Amino acid sequence: MAVDRRVTSPHRRTSDTILGASHAPGLMSTRSEKPTSVQNYVLPPRKTADSLMGVYWSFVFPLYPLVDGIRLRAEYEKVWTGEPLESDESMLMCTFNVIFALACQLADFIPPEEREASADAFFSRAKDLLQFNLWDTGSAALIQCLLLMAQYLQSTDSAHQCWIVTGLAIRNAQSLGLHLPQTIARLPSPQEQQLARKIWHGCVLMDRYGVPHLLNL
Template identity: 35%
Template structure:
């Protein structure tokens, strides 16, 4: 995976959280940002497959490639709110989109996860800023169907779900409905 220089990455992520996340809180920002910091710390490993609260992106059971896919979508969305000239915004966001395309493989769809639904929603949100309405429609459709497969539409949650997990399930489901 490739990351932009730290200063640029921090700037784009801040633009995403300041301009998008406040209206579309589909991720648990504290968990997401905590894992973001591990990307820059070479002494710490990216946590995975550990028992933890399932908040999706940023949770310890979030696959690395899905996390990086979502991060690139956030960078691309952050570009849209930057002070860059329009051609630079388009070029930079297209680079992040290419990275997303390199990370999204059909085997990700074999088993659904809240993190994957969130990543697809973020990618779909970015695609709304482009000239790819069909692609946006298809990506949001995948997110929606995966969410249904996970039972996010149900008010009956797993017995061991924490209040935070319930809140994230609710947020992600309503994001699917909103984007559809």
């Protein structure tokens, strides 16, 4: 089945850590030049993944609406059905793993003593999947993923790393002109304009938290 190429088969669960079996098959992104460990493309079992996504959309996203929820929900379903993805697969899997990390911190179905380790494991996987080239043009997907990473780092004892990642998100957003009303006005659809504003507002939000600000507003 197509889904087996991206996610752990529900019939092959062993000890089933919340990350899913590390030996399960994975799918390498065809759009990336950087080889990525196959096991990093393994998602948790569907039931666990759905539960973590539910925690994120219910408790995290309303407070920090940093991503395009409609697109991410649609891409999430495609991962399980095997339909072609519209997004870069490595970036998408990176984003999902950060979402899982954030959700682990609040998931009541994970024992409290295991939440931090589970979250850290997902975040480590996300870091391995992040493919950032200083010389490449940024993208909306990259900025959203960086903002999620900054949000996670903010919840840990990693203030310096949070500041650095937030800075990367801001500079990439500025390189795309998302801080300029005239740039947003030229986008072809109201949906894209709304997303651009959301991304920039997310950059401003993450820049306001307890470290030297990069933006003078």
